[in-house]
Amino acid sequence: MKVAIFGASGLVGSAFVEQVMGLGCKAPSTKMEVIPIVHSSGSAWRLARYGMELKSADLLSLDSIREAISGATHVINCTRGSEELMLDGLKNLLKICREKKIKRFVHLSSVAVYGDPPPLESEHEHAETKPEIGSYGWIKLQQDEIVQKAHKEGLSSIILCPPNITGPYSYFALDILKGIQKGTFALLDNGGSPVNLVDVANLVHAMELALTAERVDGGRYFITDGEAVTWYDFVNSFHEAFKVQSNLHYLDVQEFSGMLSPTRPPKRSLVKSFKHLFSDEVRGALLGDPGFEGLILGVRQAIKRMPALEDKLRNELGGKIQVPKVSLGQKYNVRLISQQRRKVLHLHQLASEKIGYTPIIDFQLSVKNFCNWYHDMHGDDEVPWNLLKELEVS
Amino acid sequence: MGEINQFRIGIVGVGLISLQSHIPAALSFPDIKVVAFIDPAVERARQDLSMFGIEAKIVPDVKDVCAELDGVIIATPNHTHCPIATYCLQQGIHVLIEKPIAVNVEEGKRIVEVANANGLVAAVGYCTRFRENVILTKSVIENEYFGKVTGFAYQFGTPGGWASYSGYHLNAGSAGGGVLMVSGSHFIDRMLHFFGYPQGFSYWDDSQGGPEANAKFEANFSSLTHALKGAARFSKTVRLPGGLVIQTTKGKLILQETDDDPLMFFPKDQPQVKLQVFSNENDDSGSMDLNVFQRQLRDYVDACRNGTKPKVSAEEGVQSLELMQALYQKKMPMDMVGQPMLDKVF
Numbered sequence: 001m002k003v004a005i006f007g008a009s010g011l012v013g014s015a016f017v018e019q020v021m022g023l024g025c026k027a028p029s030t031k032m033e034v035i036p037i038v039h040s041s042g043s044a045w046r047l048a049r050y051g052m053e054l055k056s057a058d059l060l061s062l063d064s065i066r067e068a069i070s071g072a073t074h075v076i077n078c079t080r081g082s083e084e085l086m087l088d089g090l091k092n093l094l095k096i097c098r099e100k101k102i103k104r105f106v107h108l109s110s111v112a113v114y115g116d117p118p119p120l121e122s123e124h125e126h127a128e129t130k131p132e133i134g135s136y137g138w139i140k141l142q143q144d145e146i147v148q149k150a151h152k153e154g155l156s157s158i159i160l161c162p163p164n165i166t167g168p169y170s171y172f173a174l175d176i177l178k179g180i181q182k183g184t185f186a187l188l189d190n191g192g193s194p195v196n197l198v199d200v201a202n203l204v205h206a207m208e209l210a211l212t213a214e215r216v217d218g219g220r221y222f223i224t225d226g227e228a229v230t231w232y233d234f235v236n237s238f239h240e241a242f243k244v245q246s247n248l249h250y251l252d253v254q255e256f257s258g259m260l261s262p263t264r265p266p267k268r269s270l271v272k273s274f275k276h277l278f279s280d281e282v283r284g285a286l287l288g289d290p291g292f293e294g295l296i297l298g299v300r301q302a303i304k305r306m307p308a309l310e311d312k313l314r315n316e317l318g319g320k321i322q323v324p325k326v327s328l329g330q331k332y333n334v335r336l337i338s339q340q341r342r343k344v345l346h347l348h349q350l351a352s353e354k355i356g357y358t359p360i361i362d363f364q365l366s367v368k369n370f371c372n373w374y375h376d377m378h379g380d381d382e383v384p385w386n387l388l389k390e391l392e393v394s
Numbered sequence: 395m396g397e398i399n400q401f402r403i404g405i406v407g408v409g410l411i412s413l414q415s416h417i418p419a420a421l422s423f424p425d426i427k428v429v430a431f432i433d434p435a436v437e438r439a440r441q442d443l444s445m446f447g448i449e450a451k452i453v454p455d456v457k458d459v460c461a462e463l464d465g466v467i468i469a470t471p472n473h474t475h476c477p478i479a480t481y482c483l484q485q486g487i488h489v490l491i492e493k494p495i496a497v498n499v500e501e502g503k504r505i506v507e508v509a510n511a512n513g514l515v516a517a518v519g520y521c522t523r524f525r526e527n528v529i530l531t532k533s534v535i536e537n538e539y540f541g542k543v544t545g546f547a548y549q550f551g552t553p554g555g556w557a558s559y560s561g562y563h564l565n566a567g568s569a570g571g572g573v574l575m576v577s578g579s580h581f582i583d584r585m586l587h588f589f590g591y592p593q594g595f596s597y598w599d600d601s602q603g604g605p606e607a608n609a610k611f612e613a614n615f616s617s618l619t620h621a622l623k624g625a626a627r628f629s630k631t632v633r634l635p636g637g638l639v640i641q642t643t644k645g646k647l648i649l650q651e652t653d654d655d656p657l658m659f660f661p662k663d664q665p666q667v668k669l670q671v672f673s674n675e676n677d678d679s680g681s682m683d684l685n686v687f688q689r690q691l692r693d694y695v696d697a698c699r700n701g702t703k704p705k706v707s708a709e710e711g712v713q714s715l716e717l718m719q720a721l722y723q724k725k726m727p728m729d730m731v732g733q734p735m736l737d738k739v740f
Contacts, residue, residue: 009554023602041564043554045630048564049572051603169631376728377551377608377632384545384612384625387639390648390660391549 001032003211004069006057006093007078008036009044011169012108015200016076016207023050032211037068039079046169059089065096074211076106086139087146094150105157106210107147109220111196112137113161117342125161125220125350144220151218158216158355160223162203163196163346164339166366168373170200175336177238177374181392184333186249188256188340191232195339196346198224199366202359206351213355221351227363231340237363241371249332256337400427401695404463404487406456406478407432407470408439409559411492415521416467417446419687426695430459432466435559460485465515465698467691468492471562472570476501479516483508488515488698490691494579495711497570499719502712509708517694517704518711520583524689527657528584530673531640531649535588540659541644543589548581548626550651551634564605572605574718578628581638583706583714589615589624591713597721598728607631608728611721653686 003020007013017023017036037055038044044054057068059079069075075097077090090107097105113129114122115137121127131137144159151157164172179185206223210216235248286292303310351357361369380388403420405412408431420428430451433439439452453459456466456478465488468478476496479489483505495518496502509516522528535543562568563576574582592613599606610627627634636651645662649655657671684692690705697704 040554041558042556044564045554045573045605045607048604049601049607051566051601054564377629378634380547384547384623384641385627387545387547387641387646388549388634390639390646391635391637391650 002072003032003074004035004072005076006037009038013078014046016204019204074104075102078108098155107159109144109159109161110140111163113141120344122344123347148218157218158210159220161220162198162223165200166197167200173370179333180247186251193340194345195231195234199361201361205360206357209355222346222348224348225359237367402427402429402464404430404466406466406468412469415687419691429462432456463487471568473497473568479505480508490517490694492519499716502715506708515697516708518706520706521686521690522580524686525653541642545622545641546624548638549634550636551629551632566605573628573630574609597724598726600728
């Protein structure tokens with residue numbers, strides 16, 4: 001089996017390559033050959049340190065994809081990027097996979113396809129998907145549909161659907177830790193909601209199973225750690241390693257809802273457009289252009305000769321003076337707190353039945369791995385390393 | 395200024411650093427004329443250069459334009475610095491070489507020899523040395539204004555980042571090393587400038603056959619009056635807020651890893667106070683209004699014209715390379731950062 005993995009330099013892609021090839025570990029987990037494919041060499045350092053050959057490919061170029069997956073029998077897609085890359089790029093990738101008669105296509109989706117907050121029925125995969133139009137979940141849902149169509153057309157495919165990914169390098173865990181340290185994170189309603197987690201090693205394990213499963217149906221499968229961990233449990237697990245308890249903030253749902261101001265796009269208004277046209281910025285830019293300079297200065301002189309009109313225009317166009325309000329409240333990371341309104345715990349029961357998935361790392365070990373990694377990178381208790389703590393707060 | 399006084403410059407390597415920094419700097423001075431761009435990928439260079447709307451030759455090899463040049467900026471993959479620089483110097487052309495000066499000490503020394511033999515300027519592009527806050531830090535350390543330095547620590551880390559056109563930076567052979575060489579060399583240069591060459595050091599990185607993505611070292615320095623210990627770490631896999639913290643007998647100095655942030659001092663005996671430190675030196679030249687690449691180029695061209703030493707000489711470039719090479723030679727393995735504990739399942 002020769003697996004081409006697109007998005008190999010990302011969190012999941014790098015972990016897959018390391019785990020499958022046994023890099024830095026004692027033994028490879030399987031005997032797969034891997035072709036790591038990256039979009040940009042700038043983000044590929046984690047894998048480059050092993051001295052392995054990295055291929056680069058542009059998903060918007062069929063020739064580039066064709067060249068990159070040459071010799072591969074199986075393909076994994078862990079790419080992220082612009083909407084164009086995620087949709088058109090995926091179509092291109094699937095087209096070449098069919099052309100090259102790839103035996104299995106494994107696609108990484110996201111629980112975001114169920115919307116935010118997801119419906120309670122989405123503890124199982126068959127629940128209705130209703131992400132907000134234009135959101136990340138909406139793009140991921142379109143991707144799932146594209147993959148399912150390819151499966152129906154003969155490309156054996158499977159979609160893995162992870163929640164928040166934890167373990168070493170986890171952006172999610174780092175975000176929370178930084179939020180706690182900076183005071184921008186708060187537990188909502190004492191953190192009693194489930195936090196859906198999957199350790200990156202568990203996800204990689206599921207990817208291996210998805211590659212080798214005898215039969216797949218193009219379906220979407222939750223891949224989780226399978227433990228009912230609450231937000232409080234998760235945050236509290238950092239306590240021993242990072243002593244974060246004293247920085248923790250708490251909010252109730254009503255307080256948090258009060259902080260969410262609806263953001264509506266500005267209404268179309270001729271008066272506002274007219275005011276914009278005569279704004280200092282526009283006039284300033286036009287004054288720099290010799291063609292407009294004379295015209296504007298001429299109009300200005302003409303208006304100055306009519307003081308009443310000048311005052312009227314200034315009042316009409318300038319409007320009332322608006323004094324911005326000072327924010328007195330704590331500045332919170334709304335995204336991370338908002339996630340705690342999700343009440344559903346996604347279950348990986350279907351993945352267990354279909355591909356034999358069982359988590360290989362439990363919550364405690366997952367946290368331990370993250371903390372060890374973090375301390376390896378940030379450990380600063382000894383002289384003179386301890387001076388670096390100043391950079392976090394200065 | 396008449397055209398006859400213009401310094402004729404060629405830019406070798408039309409990659410990202412040239413497009414973003416060297417070319418805008420060169421085009422900003424009326425007494426510098428960009429005569430030619432040299433890049434083997436002529437068509438791509440032509441396309442990239444179209445945004446500047448300038449008329450200059452684009453040729454694949456510096457040999458094609460030697461007779462028309464007073465100086466060159468060499469911004470090519472590291473392993474090509476030595477052959478290009480020595481060739482130019484042999485043709486009577488001054489060189490400003492992007493950091494590091496070369497991929498090993500031997501090549502660096504060769505550049506110094508050829509420059510000296512021909513009486514030409516060889517400068518190295520450690521542009522952060524031109525930061526106002528770095529110049530001020532050097533002065534404050536030397537004058538012991540905030541007390542004697544007793545230790546320091548530095549870090550800089552980004553998850554990935556800059557990507558060269560050729561991808562040479564992920565090849566230890568063509569880059570000369572990994573994160574230490576690519577990101578760390580700027581700090582190594584400044585550290586030598588501030589504290590001199592260390593007497594002893596330990597070094598760790600996570601390379602397993604490729605360029606290291608994480609590296610750190612501890613070093614001991616001794617001056618006439620006292621000893622101090624310093625440490626630095628660099629990462630291409632995690633974000634480490636960049637900056638230098640210097641412990642002194644009177645408090646802590648903090649220099650963020652930016653061009654513009656002021657030097658800060660936190661007095662030991664007044665924890666509620668932090669001081670911003672600014673230079674009070676008059677600079678009639680207006681050079682502090684320029685960005686670091688403009689200041690670097692100004693310094694280089696002035697050195698070429700006046701026969702003076704550039705602010706960052708090739709000799710200093712070699713010294714920083716010597717230290718990096720010595721660190722690599724003393725390498726100890728860093729635990730493969732980020733390796734999960736899987737023993738219990740495999």
